[in-house]
Amino acid sequence: MRAKAITRLLFTVGVITWLALLFTDISVVFSTNAGITPDIPVWVPNVILNLFILSLYYYYKFKIERDEVLNFIDLLWRVFATGLVATVFSLALKLVEHLLGSTKLTTHPVFIDLLYIINLGLMVGFLIMAFSAWKRLILYQKSKWLLRLWNVFEWGLLFALLYNSLGFRTIQSGFGETVHIVLLTFFVILALVLSGNMKWVAYLNFRQKWTSLLLLLLTIFYLLYGFFTLSSLAESLELFPTVVFTNHQYHIFILSLITFVSIYSIFSFLVILFNLPTTSVFEQKLEEVVNFQRISQSIQTEQSEDSVYNILLETSVSTVFADAAWLEVKESERDAKIFTYKITDKEARDIIQHLSNQNVKGVLDQGSDKTKNLSKHLAALKGSRFRSILAFPIYVKGENIGTLALLKELADGFNKEMTKIVSTFANQAGISIENFRLMEEALQNERYKEELKIAKTVQKSLLPDVLEKDDDFDIAAFSESADEVGGDYYDTLRTNSNEVSLIIADVSGKGTTAAFHMSQMKGIFHSLAQDCIEPDLFMKRANQALVYCLERGSFISATFFVINKEQKKVRYSRAGHCPVLYYHAANDSIEYLKDKGIALGMVRNKSYANFIQANEFEYKPGDIMVLYTDGITEAKDKKGEEFGYDRLTQVLLEVKNESPKDIQTHLINRLYEFSETENINDDYTTMIVKFK
Amino acid sequence: MIHIKRLQEDGADVIALIGEIDASSSIELDLAIAKSVGEGFNKILIDCSSLEYISSAGLGVFMSYIEEFKDKNIKMVLFGMNEKVANTFEILGLYELLTIGKDKVQAKKLINEL
Numbered sequence: 064m065r066a067k068a069i070t071r072l073l074f075t076v077g078v079i080t081w082l083a084l085l086f087t088d089i090s091v092v093f094s095t096n097a098g099i100t101p102d103i104p105v106w107v108p109n110v111i112l113n114l115f116i117l118s119l120y121y122y123y124k125f126k127i128e129r130d131e132v133l134n135f136i137d138l139l140w141r142v143f144a145t146g147l148v149a150t151v152f153s154l155a156l157k158l159v160e161h162l163l164g165s166t167k168l169t170t171h172p173v174f175i176d177l178l179y180i181i182n183l184g185l186m187v188g189f190l191i192m193a194f195s196a197w198k199r200l201i202l203y204q205k206s207k208w209l210l211r212l213w214n215v216f217e218w219g220l221l222f223a224l225l226y227n228s229l230g231f232r233t234i235q236s237g238f239g240e241t242v243h244i245v246l247l248t249f250f251v252i253l254a255l256v257l258s259g260n261m262k263w264v265a266y267l268n269f270r271q272k273w274t275s276l277l278l279l280l281l282t283i284f285y286l287l288y289g290f291f292t293l294s295s296l297a298e299s300l301e302l303f304p305t306v307v308f309t310n311h312q313y314h315i316f317i318l319s320l321i322t323f324v325s326i327y328s329i330f331s332f333l334v335i336l337f338n339l340p341t342t343s344v345f346e347q348k349l350e351e352v353v354n355f356q357r358i359s360q361s362i363q364t365e366q367s368e369d370s371v372y373n374i375l376l377e378t379s380v381s382t383v384f385a386d387a388a389w390l391e392v393k394e395s396e397r398d399a400k401i402f403t404y405k406i407t408d409k410e411a412r413d414i415i416q417h418l419s420n421q422n423v424k425g426v427l428d429q430g431s432d433k434t435k436n437l438s439k440h441l442a443a444l445k446g447s448r449f450r451s452i453l454a455f456p457i458y459v460k461g462e463n464i465g466t467l468a469l470l471k472e473l474a475d476g477f478n479k480e481m482t483k484i485v486s487t488f489a490n491q492a493g494i495s496i497e498n499f500r501l502m503e504e505a506l507q508n509e510r511y512k513e514e515l516k517i518a519k520t521v522q523k524s525l526l527p528d529v530l531e532k533d534d535d536f537d538i539a540a541f542s543e544s545a546d547e548v549g550g551d552y553y554d555t556l557r558t559n560s561n562e563v564s565l566i567i568a569d570v571s572g573k574g575t576t577a578a579f580h581m582s583q584m585k586g587i588f589h590s591l592a593q594d595c596i597e598p599d600l601f602m603k604r605a606n607q608a609l610v611y612c613l614e615r616g617s618f619i620s621a622t623f624f625v626i627n628k629e630q631k632k633v634r635y636s637r638a639g640h641c642p643v644l645y646y647h648a649a650n651d652s653i654e655y656l657k658d659k660g661i662a663l664g665m666v667r668n669k670s671y672a673n674f675i676q677a678n679e680f681e682y683k684p685g686d687i688m689v690l691y692t693d694g695i696t697e698a699k700d701k702k703g704e705e706f707g708y709d710r711l712t713q714v715l716l717e718v719k720n721e722s723p724k725d726i727q728t729h730l731i732n733r734l735y736e737f738s739e740t741e742n743i744n745d746d747y748t749t750m751i752v753k754f755k
Numbered sequence: 756m757i758h759i760k761r762l763q764e765d766g767a768d769v770i771a772l773i774g775e776i777d778a779s780s781s782i783e784l785d786l787a788i789a790k791s792v793g794e795g796f797n798k799i800l801i802d803c804s805s806l807e808y809i810s811s812a813g814l815g816v817f818m819s820y821i822e823e824f825k826d827k828n829i830k831m832v833l834f835g836m837n838e839k840v841a842n843t844f845e846i847l848g849l850y851e852l853l854t855i856g857k858d859k860v861q862a863k864k865l866i867n868e869l
Contacts, residue, residue, distance in 0.1 A: 571811035573778060616785075616815035620847060639847035661848025665818050674851055693811075693846075705839070 066129055073122035077188075080115035084108055085180045088309050092176040092300075095307040108309045110228050112183075116316065117224070119188055123195040135263050136271050138196045139278040145192040146285030149185035153292055156181060172303045179296040183311060186289040190317070193282065193324040201260045201327070209260060216253045223250070223315040243315060250319035257323075258330040269342045272335050279332040286325050347382070351484060354378035358491050368499050369402070375495060376404035379488040383481040385469040387449065391415070392457075392465040392496055399465070406470065410447065414470075417444045451476035455489035459497045467492050518578040519544065522551075525578070525585050531555040531563045535628040536682075538565075539723035540750040541731060543743060550577030550619075551692045551748035552584055556592045561629040564592040567640065567690040567750055568621035576617070583612050584619055598623045598636035599677035602663065606638075610667045618664035622690065626682075626752075633688070634679045638663050641693055644711060646719055648685025653712050656680075687726070688752040689715055694745035695730075698738050706737055723751040756780060759787045767798035767866060769859075773805040776813035785816045792820075797829045798866050802859070804835030809843055821852055830854075830869045834862035 088108040094101035127133070127141070156178055163169050202213060223246055267275060293311055300308050311317045361374045376388045387406035393399050403411050451471040456463050467489045471477065522544065530538045540553050550570025557563050566588050570580040587605045596604070601623045609619065620639035627634070635643075639662025642655040661674045682688075691711070698706040710733075718729045727749060734747060757780040758773040768791045776784055791799055801817075817833075824831055834856035836844065844850055854869065856862035 569811070571815055616812070616819035618811070618815060618818065618847075620811075639849075641846055659848065659851070661851055665821075665848065665852060667822065674848060693843075 066125060070122060070125045073118050073125065076118040077115060077122055080111055080118055081180075081184045084111045084115055084184070084309070085177070087111055088180055089173055089176055092306050092308050093173050095305050096172050096303060098305060101307075105307050106228070112187075112309055112314075113224050113228050113316075115184070116187060116191065119191045120195075123191050127192075127195040127199060133199075135200065135267060136274055136278075138199060139275055139282075142193045142196045143278040143282050143285075145189050146282050146289075149189045150285045150288055152185055153182055153289070157292075172300060172306050175296060175300050176306075176308055179293070179300060179308070182289070182292055182296060183309075186293055186311075187317065189285065189289060190320045190324055193286075193328070194320055197324060197327045200263050200331075201257055203260075203263045212253070212257065216250075216257060219246075219250065219253070220316055220319060223319060227314055227316060243313070246315050247318060247322075250315075251322050251326075254319070254323035254326045258327045261331060261334045264331070264334050264338055265345060267335070267342075268346055269339070272339055272342055275335050276332060279328055279335070283325065283328050283332065286321065286328065290321060351382050354382050355487070355491070358488075358495075371495050371499075372402040372492075373404065375488065375492055376402065379467070379469060379485060380404055382484055382488070383453075383469060383477065384471075385453075385476070386472050387470045389468050389470075390457075390465065390492060391468070393463075411468075414444065414447060414449070414452070414468075417447075448472050450474040453477045453482065453485055455485055457489050457493045457496065459493050459500075464493070464496060514575055518575040521575075521578040522549075522581060525552065525581055527554050531557045533563060533626075533628060534755065535631075536626065536752050536754045537723045538750065538752050539727045540748075541727050542746065542748040543731075544746040545743050549573055549694065549746035550581045551694065551746040552581045553690070553748060553750045554585065554588055556589065558593055558595045558625075561627055562595060563626045564588075565624040565626065565690070565750065565752070566592070566621060567692065567748070568619055569640065569692045569748075570619050571617050580613065580617065580619060583609070584621070588623075592623075595625075597677065598625060598634050599672075599675050602636045602638045602660070602675045603672050606663045606666070606671045609664050613664040618662040620662040630681075631683075632679060632681050634677065636660060636675055636677055638675065639665070641691055641696065644689040644691070644708075644715060645680075646687040646689075646715060647683070648687075648719075649683050651719075653716060655708065682754045684755050686754045687715065687719060687723075688754075689726075689730075690750040690752070692746060692748040694743075694747050695734065695749060697745060698734055698743070698747070700737050701739055706734065710737070723753045726751050726753070757783055759783055761787065761791065763796075764800075765863065767800050767863070768794070768796040769800045769802055771802035771805065775808040776806065776816075777808070777810045778812040781810070781812040781816050784813060785819075788816065788820060792823075792827070792829065797827070799829065799831045800859070800862050800866065801831065801833040802835055803833055803840060804837075806836065806840055809840055811847075814843065814847060814849060817849070817853060830866050832856050832862045832866045832869075834858055 087103055090103065091101045091105055091108055095105075127138070133141075160169055160178065168174055198213070202209065205213075226242075226246075264272075264275075297308075297310055297312055300306055301310075355378075357378055358371075358375055361371050372390050376390060379385070380388045388404045389406060389411040390402040391399050392402070401408055401411055449470040449472055451474060452468055453470075454466050454468040457465040457467055467485065469477070469485060526540075526542055530540060532538075538555060542551055542553065544551065550568075550572065552566070552568040552570065554566050555563060566584075568581075568584050570577045570584065572580070584605075587608050591601050591604055602621075605621070613619070618639070620641075622635060622637045622640040622643065624633055624635040626632075637643075637656075637658055637660040639660060642657055644653065645656055646653045656678070658678050659674070659676050661671075665671075666674060689711070696706055696708055696711060700706075711730075714730050714733050715726065718726045721729070730749060730751075731747065734743075735741070756774045757776050760771040760773065762769050762771075770787055770791060772784065774780075788799070817831075820831065823829075832854045833844075835858055836855070841855075844853070844855065849855075854865055856865045
């Protein structure tokens with residue numbers, strides 16, 4: 064709003080100063096013509112003219128320089144429009160003068176001066192408008208040096224303006240004339256130097272260049288017309304020897320401005336004219352840049368694979384003026400996916416087939432790193448509209464993963480320059496493909512992680528919250544799994560008032576499969592154990608059941624116990640599970656119970672029964688039974704040494720008099736101390752039974 | 756991490772396992788054995804002298820071939836295991852399912868007796 068108010072104010076000031084100029088100059092002319100001394104000093108109109116110039120300068124400065132949206136053509140158009148208005152107005156005045164004919168009025172100096180001042184006002188307005196516009200064009204992509212030069216030019220012009228206000232009359236003297244000429248020469252040279260700045264021309268497209276040429280030509284015409292009209296009016300006023308008026312011919316500022324504006328207009332015109340033939344090249348380069356930008360943006364904005372490849376094909380086609388293109392991406396050894404643009408899949412496959420039939424090496428065989436122009440091979444393919452092909456291998460991390468092919472209906476349609484461009488596109492395609500693959504991988508990983516999370520929850524939920532209690536023994540159990548879920552399982556079940564069944568098992572494999580097998584094991588345990596089954600029979604039945612569930616190569620190691628408190632006996636069978644560590648309180652001895660038995664699922668027929676033993680021992684108060692999985696004995700320290708059986712024995716002996724809970728805590732602490740890390744690499748599972 | 760070398764001796768295919776076999780590297784073991792079977796060998800010796808560790812998945816690979824070998828009358832003998840690896844085989848009861856020799860000489864003898 065403020066800027067708008069200022070421009071309005073400046074415009075008003077401009078109009079007022081012009082009216083003042085008109086009034087004062089006419090009164091001076093009138094007085095001097097009549098041969099009397101004017102009431103006002105003769106320098107007044109000149110000062111007012113300068114004020115008029117200044118107000119117009121600032122008016123246009125605000126109007127043009129502050130307007131950010133103006134483009135080059137808009138600028139030229141404004142200059143042209145201002146020139147047009149000024150010229151039409153001036154021509155209208157000429158028409159009026161012509162209609163009035165050669166009367167006393169029309170030849171009177173006051174009338175001529177009126178016309179002169181009107182024309183001067185129009186011309187100055189036009190010049191300052193053009194000056195502001197040219198300033199913007201010259202300072203487009205300015206350098207520090209250029210800005211300094213321009214400032215010198217502007218300050219010089221202001222100086223000229225002041226100089227004229229002060230010493231207008233002295234101009235006709237010898238000294239004045241020398242200054243006059245020196246100043247003018249200075250400005251002309253500066254104008255020439257400044258006119259070398261034409262960077263904006265390069266940014267015009269073909270159409271804009273033609274428009275600019277026309278606008279500039281008319282601008283030059285208006286300048287010439289304005290200059291000659293002013294000069295002829297000034298000359299006719301000079302015919303009156305006594306008349307004193309504000310003669311622009313002595314006004315250095317106006318003369319400099321005319322010179323500058325004209326020089327720049329003519330230069331621009333010529334530069335644009337000579338630039339016309341090369342415009343298409345610049346446009347193409349510009350389009351390439353824009354295209355690359357589009358591709359890189361399309362990759363960043365996570366668009367779908369299809370749309371990114373489509374943009375890639377579309378831009379590469381438009382950049383090298385091809386007619387069609389395809390992108391072949393190898394999915395596996397034999398399979399390839401084809402993305403096409405302006406060509407059907409069938410056509411593309413026909414060409415690929417044809418080239419391979421013709422045994423054309425190094426084109427699409429994706430083994431060659433050379434690009435070939437295959438026009439001569441395509442000529443042999445009947446029914447194809449294409450006569451040129453340009454193919455590029457696409458590399459990702461040094462591995463050839465596809466081909467980018469461009470086609471033209473013209474024979475020999477591709478040149479060396481295009482080859483370079485297409486290679487850039489092929490690189491870009493490689494990056495895109497790589498990106499998608501990485502994204503796919505990341506997604507896959509995310510899915511695996513999610514799956515593991517589920518598996519872990521399932522595994523945890525399969526383990527019992529509460530273990531069976533008995534006055535004859537205490538049980539404590541612990542299970543901690545690594546990030547990769549394993550399949551450790553333990554459980555207890557009271558079958559009658561005297562018997563409790565225990566199981567510890569380790570499912571081979573990891574992740575969801577392991578959790579799945581674990582749940583099967585739980586089902587088997589709960590269904591078989593409740594019938595007070597004997598341990599060896601339990602194993603045989605469990606094996607029989609698992610044969611139908613476990614895939615080839617999977618197995619479950621387990622040990623099943625039945626504790627009978629009436630007989631004070633433990634009956635058990637081991638199916639490939641880690642041997643039980645047993646502490647005899649009576650003679651303070653410790654041993655691993657070595658017996659035979661192979662894991663469940665390893666033998667898939669009735670002969671499994673031959674591999675399973677039924678074992679039995681009596682327990683005494685204070686005896687300890689430690690059940691565990693191989694995660695514990697195979698836990699490694701930093702040097703890679705395993706925790707092992709001996710350390711396990713050692714640890715138990717250290718706390719043989721504690722409760723099962725304390726023994727378990729101690730064992731786990733020792734394990735963490737040993738491995739010296741918080742992150743275990745396997746599952747730690749243990750169940751400790753202490754008899755009373 | 757496993758490195759597998761194959762060489763033929765006296766009509767038997769000797770597969771040497773060097774390194775560790777875990778869930779991921781067990782696939783390579785599976786491939787090596789499958790290849791040997793595919794090439795028509797009916798005597799396969801597994802050299803475990805440089806095998807430092809084998810996980811349950813690795814053992815599963817041997818297991819999974821037991822029945823197939825029985826049907827096709829292919830003989831397989833393992834040998835040269837270190838104590839730790841042997842213990843793993845023993846705990847799971849594989850000693851009773853697989854033929855395991857002390858060294859190559861004994862293994863060759865065993866395979867001919869089978």
